[in-house]
Amino acid sequence: MQGPLASLKVLDFSTLLPGPFASLLLADMGAEVLRIESPTRQDLLRVLPPHDQGISASHAYLNRNKRSLALDLKQPEALEVVTQLLGDYDILLEQFRPGVMERLGLGYEALKVINPRLIYVSITGYGQTGPYKDRAGHDINYLALAGLASHTGRADSGPVPLGIQAADIAGGSLHGVIGLLAAVIARQQSGQGQHLDVSMTDCVFSLNAMAGAGYLACGVEPGWENQMLNGGSFYDYYRTCDGRxxxxxxxxxxxxxxxxxxxxxxxxxxxxxxxxxxxxxxxxxxxxxxxxxxxxxxxxxxxxxxxxxxxxVLSLEEAVRHPQSQARERVTQVPRGDGSTQTQMACPLKFSEGLPEPRHMGARLGAHTDQVLGALGFSDERIAQLRSAKVVL
Structure with missing residues (x-):
């Protein structure tokens, strides 16, 4: 079984959470995803605890079903490798600050000359334009600037840090996948690719679906615990006598x-x-x-x-054991590569034709370098030269 996205081949230059979650969804649905990773600047997700047999559980999950090519993009020879990859991989996902890929010679305008069908997805905190385009940020900052934190919390204590990364995932990952697939459909009609500019702050701002609509159309400014669905009505959480x-x-x-x-x-x-x-x-x-x-x-x-x-309100342990979770198969077993498996969250999408079984956990850095370069026609001698020059790992 190949999956509904088996025809897509994606170069993933992203790290941490937003881009990797997006490419995880693509890979789970059958797309071939090749991570382009720096051999000198480690993806911090690789060392994020907790660890299972010395491997970050988050990295093992977010990067399953993807291959890894360790490539130093600052080396001139790296452009040669990416250029050859573009003959086969016609979707690119990146998460650098605006201008970084251009300085590396890998901006959209340069690469679309090589492959006009290229779909180029850029996920950033604030987008490719505007006074904040070069500003650093994290999930909590995007939620704050999008107005969402101003009506998510308690009147006596203020905004509440969410237990999930809403801007990263709902803002960056999910909107990035939606836009990417829309661009694929458009390319089927026009034959041309395009550049998709995904701002996590823009996207999470749109999640103010009801409160934002009420403010923009009627001038009603939401606040903490003054709306029907944010604690201003009986719609809420209630403590039991034993503290649950x-x-x-x-x-x-x-x-x-x-x-x-x-x-x-x-x-x-x-x-x-x-x-x-x-x-x-x-x-x-x-x-x-x-x-x-x-x-x-x-x-x-x-x-x-x-x-x-x-x-x-269930703990994660209780949620996993819940009969509905069991019936919906929310958990899956993913091969480690040594004959054993790791328990991970399954792809939540259910297709009547099914999805391919998980192939492997997140790969070690550069695990597929030789395989990828060999398929591009690089000789063993040339691969050895690139490794000696520390272009690849």
Whole structure:
């Protein structure tokens, strides 16, 4: 089984999280992904803990199914290698700051002359233009500047650091893949490639889907705990008597009635329909008092058979063991290369024709250098010369 993207061949110059998560999705769906890695400047993801048998678990996951070519892009001979690769690989993914690839002789304008069908995807924090284009940043900064942190948090304590990298993944990775595949479809019609400029801040700004629409059209500025879905209503998390948490999303009247009846307080259901902040505040207090009368296990049993949009807040261990997770096969076994496997998160996309089985974990640096160069027609002697000159590893 090859997968729906088996016809795509991608050169991946990215490191850390946004680009690698994007190319992981592509590789899982069958694309051939070749990582171009620096032999002198290590991808910090390779050393990020925790480690499994001396290998970063994050790197092993994010770079599975990809090959690795260790190539020093600062060496003039590196351009020769990339130029030859472009005859076969017609999609390029990079994550450097604007101007870096141009200085290396690998900018879009230079490379599209070699291959006019080239689709060139640049993922950066702030984009290729604007006063912040050269500014350093991380996920928390992109969320702050996109306005998202201003209404995600608690009124008495402010914004809350998320447990995931929303700007990196939802902003950079997912939008990057969407744009890349759109460019592939456009190329099928025109025969021409193009440059895709993905700003993680731009993309995460668009995730202000309802709050942003309300502000731009109506001037309603969202704040902490003053919107229906950010803690300003009963839609929230509730502590149990043993210090665990339950999520309540009983927005529709039928679900609210089911919630209140299960807790033995059917009279509270009418308050759930009120838009008045004071009514919502009183309802939240009443619901919290009821949840605190029960322990976590009791509440899980209580709501397991009730369709009320009430679910337990699970640890990762519990989430993996959950029957829905088991049924959906969210976890897979990935070959290490020594006959054993590592447990990893599976590709979440389900195709009726299926996907190829995972081929291998993230490869060691330069694991496929000889294989790739040999396929390009480089002789053993020439490969040895490049290695001696430290162009490749």
């Amino acid at each position: 948490w339950m999520s309540v999303g009983s927005l529709e009247p039928a679900f609210m009635r089911a919630l209140c009846e299960a807790l033995g307080r059917p009279e509270l259901a009418a308050q759930g329909l009120s838009p008045k902040p004071e009514q919502q505040h009183a309802l939240k207090q009443a619901l919290q008092a009821e949840f605190e009368k029960h322990d976590f296990a009791e509440l899980c049993r209580l709501f397991a058979g009730i369709d009320a949009c009430v679910e337990p």
